[in-house]
Amino acid sequence: MSAANVLLKPEECAMLLFDFQAGLGFGVESIPRQLVVNNAVGLARTAVAFKVPVIASTTASRVYSGPLLAALQEALPAVKPIERRSMNVWEDDTARNAVVATNRRRLIIAGFLTEACVSFPTLSSLKDGFEVFVVGDACGGLAPKSLEVALGRLEQEVFA
Secondary structure (H helix, E strand, C coil): HHHHHHCCHHHEEEEEECCEHHHHHHCCCCHHHHHHHHHHHHEEEEHHCCCCCEEEEEEECCCCCCCCCCHHHCCCCCCEEEECCCCCHHHCHHHHHHHHHCCCEEEEEEEEEEHHHHHHHHHHHHHHHCEEEEEEEEEECCCCCHHHHHHHHHEEEEEE
C-alpha cells in the first residue's frame, strides 16, 4: 500500500466514540482515567475542526453508566449519543446504520473498556470491510495488561 493510501484524509473518515460515561470510567485502571478523557476530547475537537462525522454511543445511561461525559458533550455539541442495549455497537441497528450513512469506510475508534466495548465493534466492522484505526491513547481498559492484550488482538486483526 502506498503512503498516499495510508494517510488519513478527513473526507474518508468517520470517528466513533464508545461508552465515554462515568459509570464505565470507574472501571478504567489501565492508565489514568483523566488522561484518557483528555485524549478523547482532543480527538473529538480534531474531528470537529476537520469536519469528520462523529458517532457517539452510550449504554445503560439511565440505569448505571450515566450520560456521555460532559467534557466530550461540550466538545461535540451537535452530536447526540446513540443509546444502545448491546455491548457490541455493531449489533445495534441504529448505531451501525449511522456509521454506514456517513459513506466513510475508514473508522477512527476510541472508548472506555477496550476489552469489549471497543474490541467487539472493531472486529465486527473489520469483518464488514471497513478500515479501522483504534486510537490506543484515547482508550481505557480494566487493567494495564488487559488493555495491552486487547490492543494487541486488534492490531493482529487490522494487519491480518
